[in-house]
Amino acid sequence: MYGLYLTGTTEETIKPSTTQLPTTTSPGTTEETIKPSTTQLPTTTLPGTTDETVKPSTTQLPTTTSRGTTQHTIKPSTTESPTTTPPVLYSDCKDVYDAGYTQDGVYKILPAGWPSAAFHVYCKMDNGGGWTVFQRRIDSTTDFYQNWDTYKIGFGDVSANFWLGNDKIHYLTAQKNYKLRFDITTSGGQSEYAEYAEFAIESETTKYRMNKLGSHSGKAGTELSRNKGSSFSTHDNDNDGCSSFNCAEKNKSGWWHMDDWCSDCFGYFCSCFQVNSCYYTCTGENLNGVYNGGSGQNIFSSDIVYCNIKFVEMKIRPTS
Incomplete structure (x- = not known):
């Protein structure tokens, strides 16, 4: 807290006195005892x-x-x-951090150009400070198999499982140059991360296309570069370019699904979904999939390496 x-400003409340004031008299007057007040006086605030x-x-x-x-x-x-909320509304968590608020927590921000009211985000202040979190998965209590409008406005609890909302992510990444980081905890309890030197998504006009994704570092997230240039897809708004399948429906997630491999028959990998005797895949990263789900419907990173992830948190921070 x-x-x-x-x-x-000085806001003071005058509390009632509990001590009897001295008796005062003057010549020719009647002696009266001033009794203590039992009513709290109103709060006073300085002008302005x-x-x-x-x-x-x-x-x-x-x-x-x-x-x-x-x-x-x-x-x-x-x-x-x-x-x-700090007394000034900042555009992202880096502004909050630079203003001296250096502890993780929920803050209210107002990105440049955002047409609605300020909104709450979760800020992470490690790894250089000022990371604005836009996605987190910690358990199965929040369903990420949502429709287009729900992904557009966002859902969940910013202190637990949530997706911030594609509109908000667009306005955030349009105001400055950002890099992307996500941290995962594998099913075996191992902590890994991925960083991309650039990240931005376009507006709903282009279906929130991922138009920026810079060079990669870290062990997780190695396949996300294949999603660059893809538009966002949900089960009710298919933009993956795959003529064979609705990848969002098959992978049970809203994501920047792609058509690179969707017609190729593979053996079994955790990133694949089965159709008849063949296994197909639309993406090597699926961080919005069903938490601890079955084959092709789970949450995974780096294609066949990190399956059934226990924890993931995606966040952005300005590059300068």
Whole structure:
């Protein structure tokens, strides 16, 4: 939970007195005892300030104070709630990090050009700080086999399993140059990562085509480069270019599916789906697939290497 101090304002509540004030008399007057008040006086706010109640968070933000201000500490709540928003809305988690908010948590941002209200994101502050998370899988409680409109606006809980939303990802990656990172935990408990030096997706006009994906590093995600240039597909909006199958339906996921291998018959790999006696594949990366699903319907990275992933988190950070 974070402490937050509003610069230049002092909000004080005058509490009732519990001590009897002294008796005062003057010549020719009747002696009266001034009794203590039992009513709380109204809260006063200095002119030009806004009296706001800041809701509690479960994560401690850095405490900031300025000269002439009174320090107020917001006590923690036992209920999960979004992180207190900094007084200025930032465009991404890197701006939040650079402003001094250096702990992981939920923050509210407003990307450049975003046509709607500011929205909450989860910020990761490791590996250089300021990563804006747009996808996470930690268990099977959230269904990622969703339709086009649901992937467009986003779904889930930004503190747990979620997809931020294709519209939001587009506006985020259009405002600056970003790199992509995802961290996975394999079915055997091994931690691996992938980084791509560039990442961006276009708007809904081009079906959220992945138009940027730079050079790769790390052991995971080695096949994602094959998805570059692909439009996003869902089971009700097929944009994969494969004439034989609806890859989003076969892989049970919204993703940048492709047609590179969709007509080739393979032996069994975890990235494949079976049709009659043959196994086919549309992608070597499927991080939105069914969590711990069956053959061709599970969550995997690097094609045949990391199958049934236990954890994955995808995030972006400006390159400069």
